[in-house]
Amino acid sequence: MREQGTISIHTENIFPIIKKSLYSDHEVFLRELISNAVDAIQKLKMVSRAGEYSGEIGEPEIQIAIDKDRKTLSISDNGIGMTAEEVKKYINQVAFSSAEEFIHKYEGKDQQIIGHFGLGFYSSFMVAQKVEIDTLSYQAGAPAVHWSCDGSPEFILEDSSRSDRGTTITLHLMEDEQEYVEDARIKQLVKTYCDFLPVPIKLNGEVINQQKAPWRESANNLTKEDYLEFYRYLYPFQEEPLLWVHLNTDYPFILNGILYFPKLRPDVDVTQGQIKLFCNQVFVSDHCEEIIPRFLLPMRGVIDSTDIPLNVSRSALQTDRTVRKIADYISRKVGDRLKELYRDSREEYIKVWQDVGTFVKFGSLNDEKFKKQVEDIVIYRTTYETPVVAASSPATETPAVQVQAEEGDAWQDVQPAESTPDSGTGVQENAPTTSSYTTLKEYLERNKERHENRVYYCTDEVTQATYVELHKKQGLEVLFMDSFIDTHFISFLEREYSDVKSSRVDSDLDQTLLDKDKAGEIVDPTTNKTRSELIKELFEKALNKPKLNIRTEALKSDDPQGTPPAMVLLPEYLRRIQEMSAFVQQQTAQFPDDHILLVNTAHPLIQNLVSLSQGSIIQGEGQSPSAELANSICQHVYDLALMAQKGFNAEGMKSFVERSNQVLTRLTDRATSA
Numbered sequence: 001m002r003e004q005g006t007i008s009i010h011t012e013n014i015f016p017i018i019k020k021s022l023y024s025d026h027e028v029f030l031r032e033l034i035s036n037a038v039d040a041i042q043k044l045k046m047v048s049r050a051g052e053y054s055g056e057i058g059e060p061e062i063q064i065a066i067d068k069d070r071k072t073l074s075i076s077d078n079g080i081g082m083t084a085e086e087v088k089k090y091i092n093q094v095a096f097s098s099a100e101e102f103i104h105k106y107e108g109k110d111q112q113i114i115g116h117f118g119l120g121f122y123s124s125f126m127v128a129q130k131v132e133i134d135t136l137s138y139q140a141g142a143p144a145v146h147w148s149c150d151g152s153p154e155f156i157l158e159d160s161s162r163s164d165r166g167t168t169i170t171l172h173l174m175e176d177e178q179e180y181v182e183d184a185r186i187k188q189l190v191k192t193y194c195d196f197l198p199v200p201i202k203l204n205g206e207v208i209n210q211q212k213a214p215w216r217e218s219a220n221n222l223t224k225e226d227y228l229e230f231y232r233y234l235y236p237f238q239e240e241p242l243l244w245v246h247l248n249t250d251y252p253f254i255l256n257g258i259l260y261f262p263k264l265r266p267d268v269d270v271t272q273g274q275i276k277l278f279c280n281q282v283f284v285s286d287h288c289e290e291i292i293p294r295f296l297l298p299m300r301g302v303i304d305s306t307d308i309p310l311n312v313s314r315s316a317l318q319t320d321r322t323v324r325k326i327a328d329y330i331s332r333k334v335g336d337r338l339k340e341l342y343r344d345s346r347e348e349y350i351k352v353w354q355d356v357g358t359f360v361k362f363g364s365l366n367d368e369k370f371k372k373q374v375e376d377i378v379i380y381r382t383t384y385e386t387p388v389v390a391a392s393s394p395a396t397e398t399p400a401v402q403v404q405a406e407e408g409d410a411w412q413d414v415q416p417a418e419s420t421p422d423s424g425t426g427v428q429e430n431a432p433t434t435s436s437y438t439t440l441k442e443y444l445e446r447n448k449e450r451h452e453n454r455v456y457y458c459t460d461e462v463t464q465a466t467y468v469e470l471h472k473k474q475g476l477e478v479l480f481m482d483s484f485i486d487t488h489f490i491s492f493l494e495r496e497y498s499d500v501k502s503s504r505v506d507s508d509l510d511q512t513l514l515d516k517d518k519a520g521e522i523v524d525p526t527t528n529k530t531r532s533e534l535i536k537e538l539f540e541k542a543l544n545k546p547k548l549n550i551r552t553e554a555l556k557s558d559d560p561q562g563t564p565p566a567m568v569l570l571p572e573y574l575r576r577i578q579e580m581s582a583f584v585q586q587q588t589a590q591f592p593d594d595h596i597l598l599v600n601t602a603h604p605l606i607q608n609l610v611s612l613s614q615g616s617i618i619q620g621e622g623q624s625p626s627a628e629l630a631n632s633i634c635q636h637v638y639d640l641a642l643m644a645q646k647g648f649n650a651e652g653m654k655s656f657v658e659r660s661n662q663v664l665t666r667l668t669d670r671a672t673s674a
């Protein structure tokens with residue numbers, strides 16, 4: 001048999017277009033040819049199972065052969081093969097008509113297509129000047145055939161001497177596509193695209209693909225170690241994942257996958273997805289931002305679906321109904337998994353909360369359905385201390401659970417913590433502090449008597465330590481809202497729970513923290529002024545800041561020395577306006593001048609100040625040394641209080657250090673002259 005013919009296409013000639021390449025990634029031709037080979041092997045199994053083929057199937061395999069001298073690359077399979085009629089039909093007609101269709105659809109359009117998927121057999125002409133097919137069908141008596149085409153619409157079909165069932169596609173590579181005769185390049189391509197295909201792919205006799213796709217297994221057949229091993233395989237040299245979710249559904253769409261929660265690092269770009277998209281175990285892309293809900297983008301792993309349209313533009317993908325449904329399904333499954341962990345092991349949940357919480361909060365802010373799903377499992381670190389450690393207790397109405405958890409916010413803590421992850425969910429075992437966690441509901445319930453519907457929170461444990469301590473001492477519970485997302489999350493909570501008000505610990509002091517009785521005592525019989533009034537005057541004069549609001553109060557304490565002599569307060573509304581305008585202007589928030597200086601009249605230092613200044617009045621001197629000292633100390637007390645809030649600029653720092661030295665000199669002068 002020898003037949004010559006013209007491939008029946010309607011366009012004048014599509015080969016130049018294919019060659020010029022519609023796609024920048026020529027390399028996908030290999031993915032297409034290997035996918036066809038896998039299909040041919042699966043089809044043989046199917047006809048055998050259907051009883052239409054009784055011959056030996058043998059060990060399915062795909063062989064890749066490189067001939068550097070002839071500059072050829074061939075892909076062989078022992079699948080179903082093709083008869084001459086099938087070559088004419090499937091190659092000459094089907095393959096090229098789909099090529100034509102594809103080219104028409106995308107010619108001249110600069111569309112970003114997610115997968116360039118299913119380009120099929122004709123994609124081999126992106127890299128080859130001539131393509132040969134040598135094939136023998138499984139059908140009894142069908143002669144082997146040889147097809148060749150040199151890149152013109154002409155083809156030649158003739159007999160072949162092939163005696164083993166299957167197909168070999170040989171590509172005569174173009175001059176500028178010689179990279180595909182390099183073993184390393186082929187290995188890399190197989191690893192990228194075909195690693196998880198269920199048939200061994202051999203290069204020079206060596207199997208170069210992994211074959212097993214764990215996401216296609218049932219979750220019951222996989223151990224923790226299997227999941228971890230797969231993660232390490234996908235993301236080598238990375239920290240262990242915290243938690244994973246196995247996706248597996250057949251209806252209303254087909255979707256399999258494993259998604260992992262990684263430990264969040266400040267250097268990770270959360271807008272860039274790291275999840276790999278597969279279609280029938282063939283790698284498509286590691287950019288599936290259109291499919292994964294935005295708040296889950298930092299997750300890692302694999303999703304595999306034949307229901308995601310791959311040869312459409314990215315924007316079309318975003319509006320595709322099935323894709324939207326898949327995204328919803330993914331967030332629901334992730335929510336379910338978190339709820340399950342919360343219910344079954346609250347202790348484990350708390351351990352991963354620092355990172356997982358960011359996803360949960362971000363998801364609550366962005367996705368109404370997800371918010372509803374997880375609203376009862378949002379937890380907060382609290383100053384509340386439970387008398388007994390209640391590990392793994394059920395979630396209902398339990399007091400805050402104490403666990404060993406890492407300190408700080410992953411996004412602020414750039415230093416990687418030294419850790420030895422365990423084998424389980426990858427939860428970090430190191431534990432610098434003991435912390436308690438609570439839900440908002442539990443918090444409100446617990447504090448109903450003391451401060452109904454009021455939440456005290458702290459955004460920076462270090463700078464707000466004095467304020468937190470003050471609250472703690474008086475039995476007021478404070479929540480730590482110190483991750484980068486919490487500023488938004490607080491406003492969100494206030495919208496969600498409109499009767500709940502929150503105030504940062506340094507915004508004002510609760511009445512219960514103040515000792516009203518002590519402040520009104522008259523200390524100057526000549527003027528009838530109370531200590532409070534005198535102190536206020538003293539500070540007003542010394543600081544000379546008209547915008548500063550000076551308040552004098554006695555802080556309640558058994559040990560006044562242990563309380564701060566003064567505190568800077570910034571009313572909640574003022575701080576929020578400041579933060580908001582800084583956000584809009586993309587600047588860091590300035591500390592407003594009209595803040596409050598609360599001077600603690602109960603503190604011995606402040607009381608000494610009164611005596612010091614009164615001494616100077618009695619002496620009747622305009623600016624006596626003691627009045628000067630009282631003045632300096634007022635400024636110093638203010639600076640110390642301010643320092644806890646915001647830190648100084650260069651000038652502020654300079655005068656603070658200078659004054660510190662002056663005050664210390666005065667003190668040592670007195671000590672030495674005494």
Ligand SMILES: Nc1ncnc2c1ncn2[C@@H]1O[C@H](COP(=O)(O)OP(=O)(O)OP(=O)(O)O)[C@@H](O)[C@H]1O
Nearest residue numbers: 036037040081082090091095118119120121122167
């Ligand atoms: N290795 C092979 N063994 C047997 N038949 C093959 C082989 N390669 C291609 N074919 C036949 O040629 C047809 C066309 O292949 P082509 O790759 O162009 O499209 P496809 O595989 O049907 O679909 P897709 O566009 O998704 O790849 C196939 O459907 C199949 O019948």
